[in-house]
Amino acid sequence: MSLQSDRRIGPLLGACLLVLAVLSAGCGASSTADRAAQGSAVASSESSASSSSTTTTTIVPSTAVSPTTVAPESASTRDRLAVLSIDDRPSPQGVYRREEWPHWADIDGNGCDARQDALVAWSIVPATVNRSGTCKVVTGSWVSPYDLKSSNNTSDFDVDHLVPLANAFQSGGWAWSTERRRAFANNPSELVVASSSSNRSKGADSPDQWRPPNRDSWCAYADGWVKVKSVWGLTVTTSERDALGQMLDTCGIAGPVWPLGGTAMATPEGAPPSGSASGAVPAPTPAAPVAPAPGGDVYYANCAAARAAGASPIRAGQPGYRTALDGDKDGVACE
DSSP: OOOHHHHHHHHHHHHHHHHHHHHHHHHHHHHHHHHHHHHHHHHHHHHHHHHHHHHHOOOOOOTTTOOOOOOTOOOHHHHHHHOBBBOOOOOSSOOOEEEEEEOOOTTTSSSOOOOHHHHHEEEHSHHHHHHHSOEEEEOOEEEETTTTTEOOGGGGGGEEEEEEEHHHHTTTGOOOOOHHHHHHHHGGGGEEEHHHHHHHHTOOOOOOTTTSSGGGGHHHHHHHHHHHHHHOOOOOOOHHHHHHHHHTTTTTTOOSOETTEEEEEEOOOOOOSSSSSTOOOOOOOOHHHOOOTTTSSSSOHHHHHHHTTTOOOTTTTTTTOOOOGTTOSSSSSOO
């Protein structure tokens, strides 16, 4: 090769080497930049996670009211109990006054006030009602589910608010309008006909403070209490909730039915409330009768009910006689 050719090739090789050096430097810078960007992203993510962890460790005071969670209509009593709001604060706003809860009103427009309707619904025999002038139950037979005391005299019984009005006030009713309080105080599912002595022993106590002397009524008592508080959006205390759970543990195969001597009945139903705590509430539906009289004017669920009504023995052809009560089929039942 000539000297002139060498002189032409030399600059060309130098240019190629320069290009390779530039490309190599660019790749190294890109790789370094990528690693730096990844490191920055990781650091940002860790910082964000650390910040998130810090903001979720807030401690809620034990006295705070949990948000109300409404259980579906098909929910079991235990499901309802589980979502009741807990409020352990010692006192609400305002002062409870019984006169601010209008009770014994004729909210269903049938001519009888809620107390008389309750006496009709809870009588173990068809009650006789005097509707001339003021509606008044004049005959019937009752067994107190709280202590199984029985009588044919209405004066021996009180119509108890299952969840006492004072307790309803303490657990959220302090914020209600007068109309909502009126609907609650006259709601059939809130009313239990009980012996005067047991009702006065109970007073305004909650289930952690008082339980019916008759243990067989604990299941129905707790079931009714939970449903009332659930439907009306009332709170419970921690000890109240625990006591209700213990009472529900006594439920047997029959479920939540009130024991009435030799028979039982479910609590008469009332329409659930609607609207806000300060809004008006539609009147509950009338209570259903305890038991229809099959083919006659008088029906005794069993001989205990007939004896409690002072009707035994019952001879064939007399009101209330049916062969199911006549064990030896001699024409005389409940001898």
